[in-house]
Amino acid sequence: xxxxxxxxxxxxxxxxxTKRYAQGAPAVDNINLRIASxxxxxLLGPSGCGKSTTLRMIAGHETVSSGDILLENRNITQLPAxxxxxxxxxxxxxxxxxxxxxxxxAFSLKMKGVGKAERHKQASNLxxxxxxxxxxxxxxxxxxxxxxQRVALARALITQPRVLLLDEPLSALDPFLRIQxxxxxxxxxxxxxxTFIHVTHSQEEAMALADTxxxxxxxxxxxxxxxxxxxxxxxxxxxxxxxxxxxxxxTGAGKVAVRNxxxxxxxxxxxxxxxxxxxxxVEYQGTYVLLGLQAKDSAGAKSVSVMLPEAAYASQPYLLxxxxxxxxxxxxxxxxxx
Ligand code: ADP
Ligand code: MG
Numbered sequence: 644x645x646x647x648x649x650x651x652x653x654x655x656x657x658x659x660x661t662k663r664y665a666q667g668a669p670a671v672d673n674i675n676l677r678i679a680s681x682x683x684x685x686l687l688g689p690s691g692c693g694k695s696t697t698l699r700m701i702a703g704h705e706t707v708s709s710g711d712i713l714l715e716n717r718n719i720t721q722l723p724a725x726x727x728x729x730x731x732x733x734x735x736x737x738x739x740x741x742x743x744x745x746x747x748x749a750f751s752l753k754m755k756g757v758g759k760a761e762r763h764k765q766a767s768n769l770x771x772x773x774x775x776x777x778x779x780x781x782x783x784x785x786x787x788x789x790x791x792q793r794v795a796l797a798r799a800l801i802t803q804p805r806v807l808l809l810d811e812p813l814s815a816l817d818p819f820l821r822i823q824x825x826x827x828x829x830x831x832x833x834x835x836x837x838t839f840i841h842v843t844h845s846q847e848e849a850m851a852l853a854d855t856x857x858x859x860x861x862x863x864x865x866x867x868x869x870x871x872x873x874x875x876x877x878x879x880x881x882x883x884x885x886x887x888x889x890x891x892x893x894t895g896a897g898k899v900a901v902r903n904x905x906x907x908x909x910x911x912x913x914x915x916x917x918x919x920x921x922x923x924x925v926e927y928q929g930t931y932v933l934l935g936l937q938a939k940d941s942a943g944a945k946s947v948s949v950m951l952p953e954a955a956y957a958s959q960p961y962l963l964x965x966x967x968x969x970x971x972x973x974x975x976x977x978x979x980x981x
Contacts, residue, residue: 652715654680654806654838655701660710662696670696672862673710678840678855683832685849686842688859689885694842695810701840702731702808715805730804732812736795738783744770745779748797769797773831788820789827796831809841813848825851846886850874858882879980891979892918893942898979904950905975908934908961909968917970920947922961932956938969
């Protein structure tokens with residue numbers, strides 16, 4: 644991840660990894676990535692960009708067309724899923740409804756032929772570890788969403804994985820539970836000290852969770868960095884638009900991204916550089932007021948947005964249809980690669 648520190652142990656390393664399905668462009672096209680040990684890594688990108696294919700290749704649920712997958716410097720590319728040292732947590736936890744929490748957690752040991760006393764001992768240790776020991780005899784239907792997630796976590800951990808793989812684990816939950824559950828995932832990841840690789844199409848979820856975000860598009864990696872790095876310096880127009888909260892503005896020299904909370908708005912230009920715009924929308928959001936504008940930059944007309952703190956808007960409430968001047972400090976304009 645960090646070119647300046649090549650000795651940082653990588654939990655997972657992808658080397659020229661490629662997946663071609665029967666037809667069309669490769670689903671994953673020659674990607675290279677080092678995921679630091681003990682980190683929370685989110686693979687982020689729009690639907691169809693190759694996130695799940697990448698995760699399934701790491702898990703051993705999908706064959707590799709070319710390239711290699713290393714886990715702690717071991718080449719696992721050709722190993723069966725169960726021999727890799729990875730475990731998968733699925734969407735909505737996918738617990739067996741007719742089994743108790745204890746038997747759900749013990750399930751994969753049962754499949755391996757581990758005797759009942761031993762598998763129950765290991766399963767109850769893990770349930771204790773995720774603070775679920777007292778609910779071991781409940782079935783999933785008798786547990787809250789948060790408790791189910793902990794059972795799913797314990798079930799994934801029973802194989803003692805080095806890396807936990809999560810494919811959109813929160814996307815089927817209602818918004819309130821989703822935010823609670825992601826805080827728990829983050830907490831457990833830190834507490835267990837494991838490497839998590841979490842696939843999501845939600846930039847908000849990735850920013851909330853990740854130490855490292857890996858943004859993908861059309862089967863390739865387009866940017867790797869911390870949420871702060873990527874949000875403040877999106878490399879391309881695609882990333883700026885996908886992350887949201889940015890305006891992409893064409894200046895004479897090229898395109899720049901400016902965060903919508905870094906835009907200044909004034910009744911007239913007073914000679915300051917910027918672009919003319921007309922207010923088309925005013926949305927009260929509590930802490931902020933979100934203004935929609937139709938602006939004119941060097942490439943033509945475009946929609947932009949401006950976030951104003953509530954008090955700033957209250958002191959000068961712009962009206963629908965009002966002509967204004969938009970500007971930004973030079974250091975807030977981030978140049979985008981073509
Ligand atoms: P994501 O998880 O980012 O939404 P996927 O990895 O599921 O994307 O899919 C990437 C591309 O590969 C898509 O174009 C998808 O249609 C294609 N794809 C995924 N799985 C298969 C498959 N089993 N057979 C053929 N094409 C597939
Ligand atoms: Mg997917």
